[in-house]
Amino acid sequence: MTEFGAFLKEEAFWTCLREWWEGLAQNRGPRAELRRARTPFDVLTSKAFQRNLVPRLQGKNISLTGAEQERLALPVGVLAHVRQLEAKRFMPVMLADMQKANSDVTDRRVKRLLAVTDRDELFTALIRLVRFMDNTAHLRNLVESGFWWTDATRKNWALNYYLNPEQR
Structure with a gap:
């Protein structure tokens, strides 16, 4: 069993996350969905998170547990508000x-x-x-x-x- 949050130590995660964030500028629908989220749970259950970011990470062999997804939802939702x-x-x-x-x-x-x-x-x-x-x-x-x-x-x-x- 892997250590909780171990993916945060992988450079592939950071590259994938940055590419995903950069893609939000061109694909404004997911960004708008995340910006409307009022809680981390709203982010966790959003299409932008579950059908966009999570599969992208899985494509890089980064599998997140449910608890890791729940924790990651908070900063991902905040990241949707970042322009630079x-x-x-x-x-x-x-x-x-x-x-x-x-x-x-x-x-x-x-x-x-x-x-x-x-x-x-x-x-x-x-x-x-x-x-x-x-x-x-x-x-x-x-x-x-x-x-x-x-x-x-x-x-x-x-x-x-x-x-x-x-x-x-």
Whole structure:
């Protein structure tokens, strides 16, 4: 039996996911369906997820358990709101860089996000965060964070957000 979430360590998964995301720009129906989703369960049960992304992953020999699909649905739904991918900076670092312009708003936003433990609330919070960041996100950071979202993930986000730029 494979380790839960092991597919996140496979480069084939990231290549496939990026290609799928890029395809959303040309195929606006699935993107619209995902953007209308209000919960990760809505994403999980969508055609865009079950008949588009999951078979594409299976075609690359990446099989997901039901629990892995359920966890992956959250970041995939948020990813449908992303228009541009950031290549270098993780999302909390991007927020820290934005902080200079409006520190009070950004600090409150980050603190609220770090307090979230419910996955439905996290889904909404991450969508708002992506919109706040001009529909930009770091693919791997968004997907891994949304998939796991544990105390360790929240701690990592806090450290990346609050550390001084020269300490990053």
